[in-house]
Amino acid sequence: MLKVLLSIFLVLVVVISIMGRTQKATVKKEKRVPQTLSKGWGDQLIWAQTYEEALFWARSKNKPLMVIFHLDDCPHSQALKKAFAEDEKIQKIADENFILLNLVHETTDKHLSPDGIYVPRILFVDPSMTVRADITGRYSNRKYAYEPSDIKILLSNMEKARKLMKTEL
């Protein structure tokens, strides 16, 4: 009888200690994931933090700047982000030829909203600090918006931003 009680006791101790460990593991999991500057638009790319910093890099590296306005809780932004992050060609040309900035908050520069404030919205700025309002997507009401299916248009606009810049400087 004593043996039976002893073994029940031992089993209880083991169960409680395992439960304790599981709880600890759960608490540890609640640690926040550090925020990344890429915010999911390409962890392997180098992102500027602010518009001022991005303009500085565009001028000093003589590369066009690509500004992506988006929002975490906007499904259109999320869908475009997924397409952007998964497209190898886009990621490569972005890495090699552009200064990159993604913002969830508007800047004070109104040149970055030529036809209003909406997301997702992508603007190109050349190293002379001119916003390329002429580089647009395929929607006449929201000229700087792109859908995931417009990723080829975006790619060709990136090429345009790169070439226009080159011939004009």
Add this chain to the structure above:
Amino acid sequence: MLKVLLSIFLVLVVVISIMGRTQKATVKKEKRVPQTLSKGWGDQLIWAQTYEEALFWARSKNKPLMVIFHLDDCPHSQALKKAFAEDEKIQKIADENFILLNLVHETTDKHLSPDGIYVPRILFVDPSMTVRADITGRYSNRKYAYEPSDIKILLSNMEKARKLMKTEL
């Protein structure tokens, strides 16, 4: 003799294949580490990306804003960052009571450089968007600079920023 040659050949094949694998592993390791918004000032804290975003949060959450100017290649910034990230009290009060922003690039707002541009430099801004130029460290030539040994002064300044705000609103 043939056996000896054969075994030497086999050993060579194995060595070469291992070398090949090691090289691959090295190439994989060159993957970039995603940039974090904390930049080492506290991965568990929530950081605003831009000054505009930080001001928005300060107003809407009615919390004072703490702006840390620093540079990656400045040893004084690095030393203060280490002290800041390792100080549990600072991290706790920062997490609970402040909107946080760390910048490696100046903003266009001159109110954030009341006595010039230098790093490290810490400014407090209250939710009414007033820069608290009265909250200073212990150096008369660089009023908003802190050394790692000044971490207690910084902590008491954080308390001051929190209390001043409370009585004034």
